[in-house]
Amino acid sequence: MQAQSTHGIVDHKSQQSVDDTLSKLEQLLQSKGVKLFAVIDHSGEAAKASLQMPPTKLAIFGNPKGGTPLMLAAPRAALDLPLKILIWEDAHGAVWVSHNSTDYIAARYDLPETLTKNIDVVHAFAQAISE
Numbered sequence: 001m002q003a004q005s006t007h008g009i010v011d012h013k014s015q016q017s018v019d020d021t022l023s024k025l026e027q028l029l030q031s032k033g034v035k036l037f038a039v040i041d042h043s044g045e046a047a048k049a050s051l052q053m054p055p056t057k058l059a060i061f062g063n064p065k066g067g068t069p070l071m072l073a074a075p076r077a078a079l080d081l082p083l084k085i086l087i088w089e090d091a092h093g094a095v096w097v098s099h100n101s102t103d104y105i106a107a108r109y110d111l112p113e114t115l116t117k118n119i120d121v122v123h124a125f126a127q128a129i130s131e
Contacts, residue, residue: 008104010123012130014087014095018055021087021095024129029061034121036061037082054089061085066118074109083122085129097130099123 014021022039029036037060046053062082070077086098099122106116 008101008108009098010101010126012097012126014097014130016095018057018087018089018095021097021129022057022059025059025061025085025087025125028125028128032121034061034063054091055095056086056088059085059087066121070109070111070115070118073115074111077105077109077111080105080108081119083119085122085126087129097126099126 016024026036040058040060042056042058043053060082061084067081067083071081080100084099087095088098089095102116102120102123105111105119106113
């Protein structure tokens with residue numbers, strides 16, 4: 001399925017479950033030498049609070065060689081870095097892979113195009129794991 005973009009967020013429909021999609025991301029990051037800093041299991045934490053939420057996990061990852069130059073150019077870019085991919089199931093059981101668009105981040109922090117190529121990888125990763 002073609003990626004859809006709304007309000008600076010790009011959504012890719014996944015062909016797998018949340019856990020399987022996350023596993024693909026973990027394998028992809030490892031193969032590319034990109035550090036996975038954390039996975040936040042929003043639905044797991046909701047369950048611990050006796051709340052129900054469809055499977056929802058946020059992966060936070062990056063590479064200092066790519067992100068540091070952006071943060072040096074615009075320190076507030078650290079609000080959106082490291083990169084993040086949200087893998088979530090909607091109310092109809094469809095699984096989505098969502099991320100901030102590179103254009104959104106570039107415009108938000110007035111980043112030069114020469115630096116935004118450092119974070120374009122998020123779209124490629126999201127597309128690869130959703131197939």
